[in-house]
Amino acid sequence: MSAAGLGSGTVAAPRGAATPVPRVLRSSRGGHRGSALRRQYARWGTVFVTPAAVLLLVLTVWPLLQAVYYSFTDWDGREATWIGWDNYVNAVATSPDLVRVIVNNLVVVASTPFAVAFALVVAYLLSLGPWGARLFRAAFFIPVTLSWVVIGLAWGYLLSSRGAVNGLLKAVGLDALAQDWLGTPSTSLPMIIMVFTWGYLGMNVLLLYTGMMSIDKSVLEAARLDGVSGVAMIRHIVLPHVRRYVELSLILTISAAITQLFGLIFTMTSGGPGVSSTTLEYALYISSFKMGQFGQGAALGMILFLASLVLTFLRIRSGVRGDDD
């Protein structure tokens, strides 16, 4: 396997991409002039950051605090009555479905490394510069430009019991495999994950392909001269160089898997059969907008938020450990 196409680009890697600090500010001997400049930088920095900080407070932090408050209330959308931990207790202790919903979320998150690995393979193949590489790149990216609702509707038709996928299976004699993909508990969530992986593939391929293009040609040449090729080239040369891109890709994919599946679930399965394809995000919607239990929905939102926070924290911890290595 050749890696001739790698390193042909000029995009800078994010490694060590910290903003360059003017020498005068770094100098410990800058004296009075340096200190005045530092203050001036700080003043202007504050001015530039303030609008964004205000927006963040108003549009993000305040609603988040409101959601925390409402998660402790019985709120029908208009009137809120403080009920303490009842929403959390109800969600965790009295809802037999919640365990299944959380397991569904874990399954979705557990699938993300495979989504990234698949994208890595595609990006690597594209980086080899095969015939029609540009066309393939565009083709892989097109789903990223579509809304999840459109993707869900299209795949809903393809995967329906009398749809094209089953039609194809029957046409090639695989009748036994044809089934009600979205109406069967064991296949509904895997189908959602499959479609999500397909829809998000372009984004991951773009990221990873960019990473591969940023590898210095001389590194690849040197490796080649040392007799490295094929899988060894990927494992020992390519992967270490695009590690940061893989990490970024993984974080984005996990985040999307937790917060962007709603459109697919809504259009493809409505969370069913039963709750076999319901995630916390969808359960939050059902609780709030179908049941009118906004307080309970806010509690589920907080659980989702904490889960997302823990996953990101663990990812950051592992990244820091990796840096130390």
Added chain:
Amino acid sequence: MKTARLFAPLCAAALLLAGCGSGSSGTKASVTPGEVTTATTGTIKVWAYGSLEDAKHLTSLAEAFKAKYPGIQVELQGQPSDNYYALLQASLSAGQGPDVFAMFPGGYQKQFESSSLDLTGRIPTTDLQAVQAQYFSADGGVDSKVYGVPLTAGMYQMFYNKKLLASVGVTSAPTDWDELSAACDKVVAAGKTCFGYGSETGAGSFAAIYDWSYLASVLPLKDWNGLTTGTQPYDSPDLVDQVTAWAAMHSKGYTNPDVMTWRDVRKEFAAGNVAMIMSGSWDASWASKALGADAAAAPAPFAPTKVKVLIQMPDNGFSIAKDSTSPDIAAAFLQFAVSEEGQKLVSEAGQVPSRAGVAVQQPLNDALLKEAEAQGWEKKPMFDNFIAPNVTDAINKGLNQALAGQISPADALEGLDAATKALPDKNRVDYHLGGGQ
């Protein structure tokens, strides 16, 4: 860098939660009933449940009302039924809701009580009584707070294709499990689907609540009350037997295999390839148009002995938003809708009017009601109107799976008990059905 990374999920979660955090706190508009005359001007926005195509009676009412009050505009907006309550809740919470909105009594109404205007004093008590508006009241009477008025007295019913059944030697609609089995054996042998189930969107499930209302009819109405309050278990032997017999329709091949997701069930019924489907009186005009004289309606034959029950109640109603800026015009519109004149328009549009004494003009519905009267069938209300939304959701999900053979009938019914048990006390409303406590 760490901070920036931490903010990413924070932003995502907060944005996700923002929809829950933007509601206004409890406000009550101060309104004074006023008289609406031909000189009154203004506009009211009316939300219909589902497409306006399916609510022709509403279009007729709006046109007639505008003709009566030339200075008033009635803006009708059809809202998707799949997502109706979500949209309504969101828009009312944001203070951007309609003046008048479609509403159903019981558990549906309860969700929106704090957003709805009390209609007593705005609509004459005689009119409220004539359309049985007590189903929309806080305590079951029209003398207390009434939060809506029913425009139609809908029915859950089975539509069947007389010609298709006759072609296999079945001359009348089946009336119990045995007759249903016998009829379905013949229909299936002829290469047709006996009972069609599916979802037009292909996503999720069909409304098993129609079927359940008949399945649960083996119990007296006072026991329904126990089911809604949690004092009577769902997984009782009688109900397990009923759901088992119902689920056997799938295992015996009487239904289509893909009961959860078949998109074309209505299309195939209209094409004469499906003998029976479950729906309601609102679809009678569609069935008549699709099959002409071959269409007929009957109670679902989901009973061990001859079925003597018809599921009917004043249901499809309208409420006025508490925050409406034109409550007087909105009330005048609803008063017109429940008047004899308005109810005749409802009937002409193919619906069953809620007002007593107004003739039913849709032939299928009329025939079914006359049959019910002649046979002395007991009328029971629609089950979903008296249970909390999460139990309705559990019925629609659990029974679907039972029919598809994915879970046992007992497990499906245990799920309903669990859903009932999980209800907050305030949602465990006692409607005293059948005099039950």
